[in-house]
Amino acid sequence: MRLFLSFFSLFFVQFVIAQTNSHLDAQVSISLSEETFDAVYVLKNLPVNSQKLSFKLNKHFKVKQVYLNNDPIASSKYPQNCNDCLTHNININRPLNNLDHLKIEISGKIKNLETDKDVRRHKGEVVLVDGVLLAGANDYWYPQVVRTSGSLSEYINPFNMTYSITATCADCDQIYLGKGTPKNSGATFSNDRAEGDITLIAGTFDFKEGTYANYINVSDTDIQKIQTRFSKSQQFLEEFTQFTGKQSKTVYAQLESPIYGNEANYNTIVNTSAKVDLNKVDENLTEDTAYYYFASNFEPKTKLDRLFLQALAKYARIKYLETNNRVQYDRLTGIVQTGSRAEKPVESQSQLQALLITPGQFLELEQRIGAEEMQSFLKNTFQNLAYGKSSYEAFTESIASVNTPNTNLEVLITRVQDQFKLRAAERNTDVLVGF
Incomplete structure (x- = not known):
């Protein structure tokens, strides 16, 4: 079944507004x-x-x-x-x-x-x-x-x-x-x-420049180990997007501290434990590195664009761990519940819906259309973003090209469309969040 969603585009355009940062x-x-x-x-x-x-x-x-x-x-x-x-x-x-x-x-x-x-x-x-x-x-x-x-x-x-x-x-x-x-x-x-x-x-x-990342207070031995992880991540992101873009280096900092916990702020990963834990490198690496890669190559122009890339980054993390760290993958997918949200969100859910699209909804889409069609959907999505189209246009045009006999797909798509509307409508509130 080929889905055509252009009727919704005319309705949605009133919600989309370019923002000055x-x-x-x-x-x-x-x-x-x-x-x-x-x-x-x-x-x-x-x-x-x-x-x-x-x-x-x-x-x-x-x-x-x-x-x-x-x-x-x-x-x-x-x-x-x-x-x-x-x-x-x-x-x-x-x-x-x-x-x-x-x-x-x-x-x-x-x-x-x-x-x-x-x-x-x-x-x-x-x-x-x-x-x-x-x-x-x-x-x-x-x-x-x-x-x-x-x-x-x-x-x-x-x-x-x-x-x-x-x-x-x-x-x-x-x-x-x-x-x-x-x-x-x-x-x-x-x-x-x-x-x-x-x-x-x-x-x-101590600061050192590496091929895929730069390092603060990391030994040469540990850099060699971490470099392998960054190499895998870079290759994965190129395959995930099917787009060979510019590489923006992540910074990995080894700063032992008895008061701070490990954290990843956008492109900077900080490990505060005494040793480098490669499992934690995997855990922190993919979502933040993925968003950094997406934002560098598919420049977000509006709030919705940023939220869409964030959602894709969370889904990319799951797919990366599926191949490279099954223990973390099993733990993460045990937390993500697919198909658990109401089919049609109401206005009161807008604040609770912290994500534009949840990782579970991407997994649900993959389950319904199959891995091959999912790859086609992602390729078309990132191509549309590279052409400068909005996140909504990229999603709707890419999902319209999906070929599947599954007649229940419309319910999922309508749910996502409603989430686009609710998040776009937030421009009318006194929100400026997350500097």
Whole structure:
């Protein structure tokens, strides 16, 4: 059965809107010896359509003053669904426009961990371990603007900010921020594409460039082991997309820390355990590396485009583990439940539906049309994205070319289409989530 979905395109076009990315300008000043962290953040082009705005910040950082267009305004803070951070509320009295900017001045302390007792004493703070400061998105070292209420806000609409950050640290050997390679104190780190969470590493550390990835504090022996994993991942992504695009290097950091857990922020994978665990490399590698690869080669232009690539990255992770790590694959697919969602989501489900398309729905589609047709669907999808088509157009046109006798496929497609509509409609809310 060949599916033709063009009737829905006319209905959907009213929901699709190109977005201008929000932008962060920042001046960050770090002193390892004095254990201080001071910053001025300027947020521009905030799509906030209400009279209130909220942002999350590390609970040990003090907000000195907030300004709207250089005029001081009051802020209040309270704990809300956030580990180790506080939500700060601002009454701005009117919706913001694209000429407005918000300036936030903060001062904070970093803590040098020297004993095991320090771990308990300084939990939740930005810390210095063995001469290296590590701060990821989960440490809220920069303001993350969120929905005023909503416990799932940090999972919705990721990868949505460009930035230009000047970082100064006189007693740091070098600074790594966001992507690329480390720089000296006083350098500016810029990204003109809205891609993802920002990792900050500062101090004295060893940096090495590799073929598929760059490495921080990783031995040559471990690099050889990890390199094999990155080689597999790169080959897999080229086969998954059937598109040989440019390779954007992931950064793998081995930063032993008694206070942090392993984390992957977009293109930076941080392992805080004493040894390199190749199973954890596989676990962290595919989803973040896949999104990094997709965003580099199929540039997302709207919120929906970013969410669509994120959904594809989660599905790619499952397929990679299916071939390369069956233990993790079995564990992951045991969690993912296919066909468990309501056939037609209602408006109240919009916030709970944190993903545009769930990994389970991609697996369900694969089960219904078969592996060969799924490969054809993916190839057409990525070709459409490479041609500059929107995520909705890429999905509908690619699914329309699928040949299958399965008459139940329309139900799944309608479900996904409804999810596109609900997520597109979120542009009418005061949401700017997941800096």
